[in-house]
Structures are given as C-alpha cells and as structure tokens.
Amino acid sequence: MQRSRKYPQRTIPRALLYIRILDDLLKRGKQFVSSGELARITGVRDVQIRKDISNFGPVGKPRVGYQIRALKNLLEASVQKKAVQVVLFGMGNLGKAIARYPEFHTEKIKIAAAFEKDPRLIGKDLNGIRVYSLEKVNSVVKRTRALIGINAVPKEAAQEMADVMVAAGLRGIINFCPTPITIPDHVAVKNIDLTIEFMTLLCDINP
Amino acid sequence: MQRSRKYPQRTIPRALLYIRILDDLLKRGKQFVSSGELARITGVRDVQIRKDISNFGPVGKPRVGYQIRALKNLLEASVQKKAVQVVLFGMGNLGKAIARYPEFHTEKIKIAAAFEKDPRLIGKDLNGIRVYSLEKVNSVVKRTRALIGINAVPKEAAQEMADVMVAAGLRGIINFCPTPITIPDHVAVKNIDLTIEFMTLLCDINP
C-alpha cells in the first residue's frame, strides 16, 4: 500500500510516542516541557524531536519549551485519527492475550468482535468481546464498521484469513503470523514477527 | 546501544525473513529460486533481494537463481546466531501467551525461565517453563546463561523490571510495555509497542 504522505514516515510513530509522554506529563500536572526533557524521557535526540514537531506547526516558545496541552492537541490533530474499530481473528493463546490487552479497550482503539473456527469458542464472550463463526465476518464487519483486522491465527491459516479480511472490506491488517501474506495494494499490512525481532536483537548484541 | 555493523541494519531482518522462506521452499522439495520468485513471496523488490544477498557473498547463478540450500546456509552463517536462552518477566495474559508461543520453544530460541511477583504463580510450570520469584533472577540468569529478557509486566513496573534485567547482566531486552525504558548503553532494547503499531497502520490507511 502506497500512502500519499503528509509527513515523513518515521516521524509518525515518534509523534505517537510523544503524545503518550505528553499525556503522562499532563496527568502529573506539568505545563511546559522542552525538547531536551522529552529527549531524556524518550531516548530520541532533541534535534530530532524539534524537527518532528516542526512538521506539524510552530508551537514551541524559545527559552520555555512547549506548552504540553497545546503540543499534545497539535500532534493528536495531525496524527491521531479518530477511534477505530478492530476485529480479531483467532482466539488461541495469542488472540486471548490480545483480547485482554487493556490498550485495546480504550476510546481510541476498540476490539469490536472476534472470529474463530473452533466451534467450542463460538458464542462465548471474552472481556466483552463476542466470538463469532467465520461465516459472520462480512456482516459483523459491516455492522461494526471495523477498519482493521488482527491476524492471530496459526500460521497455516494466515493467507486464508488475510483473504477473508480483504473480502470483508477491511482496510488494514496487523499480521502476527510468522508468514508473509499477499494482499491487494489498497490494503495496508503491518507484520509483527516476534521471531525476527528476536533474532535482530540478537544481532545487535552479538556483533 | 551502538553496534559495530557488518551489514546494513535493515537487511538483517529481511535476511531473517529470507531464511524462513527458503526453509519453507526446501521442505517443499524445491532446489532453486530466483530473486523474482522471492520477491513475489516476500513482497520485497527483486533488486533489493539481490542487493541484500550480495552483502553476504556471491552465491547466485545467472539464469538459474540461487541454490536454496546454499543460500540458506550462507544467510544463516551471517545473520543467524547460535541458540539463545531467554527469560520472561511477567506471567500475566501477555506473558502466558508468549510462554505458549511455539516459536519460542525452538532450537534457536528457548525460554529458559520466567519471573513473576504474584506468589500464587511461583513454582508453577507453564509449557515447560518454570516460574520463579524475582529474588531468583540473578542466580537463574547465571545458571541458564540467558542473554535476553522479555519485559511483559504491567507498564507501571516496566522501568523497575528493566533495572532488574540490567543488574542481572542481560544484554538485550524485548520490551512489550507501552513505556520507554532507560537503560545503559551496553544493553540493547527492542520496543514492541502495539498501540503505536496500530495507530501507525491507521495513518497508512487514512492519509
């Protein structure tokens, strides 16, 4: 999926990180923060932070830093889209853990439903998430207006599920299966491949 | 953590992906594969694949492609380090799912032990992984020669656990907590931040 980009690709996840930190600082009653302070917290260089922020608009004050509330609003407006409904495919160990993950039950991200082959799980409720049979995908996706699917099925079924998701009209897939999936260009994928993350980290350690 | 790099940073995860695909093709009895074919499977451009592979040595044959076994051996020798022992911190939902994840019980990656605060879990065995109290970290890490720790505790305890891991001599941390952790320079971190992955995907969809 090619995106017509407004901002450099890599500033987006950083901006999302900044938002989270700013939120935290706000909750602790802080009003202003400098790029240097953010750098200490996030591990991102201060210049990088200033450059990132400058993509979104001038909001800092020399000698004072950024007003936290204003900066947070600016970043959210630029990068944090409105609430998104998500559907989960696969209710094995990983699926269950995802279903219980508190960050996926917020106002911004909400798991609206789950799908599973195993008939023993169908009809159950896990953490408020109803489990449906795969025949219901189209209707449930339509009803919930879900945009994103999480692929948490065993890797043998990865491509099959991806095809189902595409057919149901989902626009993005988070793929936890350690297998590349092929999908049409108008659907975005993000692969989260834990084995590869592991081995990459190992390469960093053991040069 | 600064690495003295042998290969471009981004070719490493791709090489790990190629290894997996090659393995799969081998199992299906294939002997040769071209960069074009790998491109179709992985979604990486064929030129990129040839360039990546050329980092490791000349191994392809014009008009034929790569001998799968030879290529796999070459990549593994370059990028796939020997087996690594891992320890898991936190046996909540996420920790349990990780403990049960089959890819973490292979010859290459093995979860050697887990640590948990909740006394009700201590002493239990989950999928062959023994759960210890936090006091045992140093001795267990030493005994198992673990190099990497997985941080799967609630985010409030993230920094505390990271400190424990560093003190125990671990050299790398996979951090699932949605919180930046600060650690000394000689320890490598990889953050896996599902919320940020989600919102980033959403930005890709909704440009």
Place this chain on the structure above:
DNA sequence: TTTAATTCGTGAAGCATTTAACGAATGACA
C-alpha cells in the same frame, strides 16, 4: 535597560537505504 543564557526552528550537510541501469554469466534451444 542591557547582557547573557536558553531553547526553538530551519536550511544545509551528512548518512543510509533504495532504486535504477547495465554488463556479464549462464543455460536453453535452434
């Protein structure tokens, strides 16, 4: 009021990665 110190914002320079362009090698086939 002036000076000094701090911090933002930005154009330019520096790196890293990807893509393009193309020669060279190889095997298939007439």
Place this chain on the structure above:
DNA sequence: TGTCATTCGTTAAATGCTTCACGAATTAAA
C-alpha cells in the same frame, strides 16, 4: 555451435532520514 532470453551482481543515481550549525526569540538577571 551460435544466438537469445534470463538472471545475477555492481556501480551510480535518487530518495529519505538524521544530524549539524546557527540565527531568532525569549526570559532571567545584572
């Protein structure tokens, strides 16, 4: 055997990202 199509490998160009360098704005304090 010679020709042709295919595929690798590599140098060069293009792109994208990060870091540097520095001016401008602002506050604190002399």
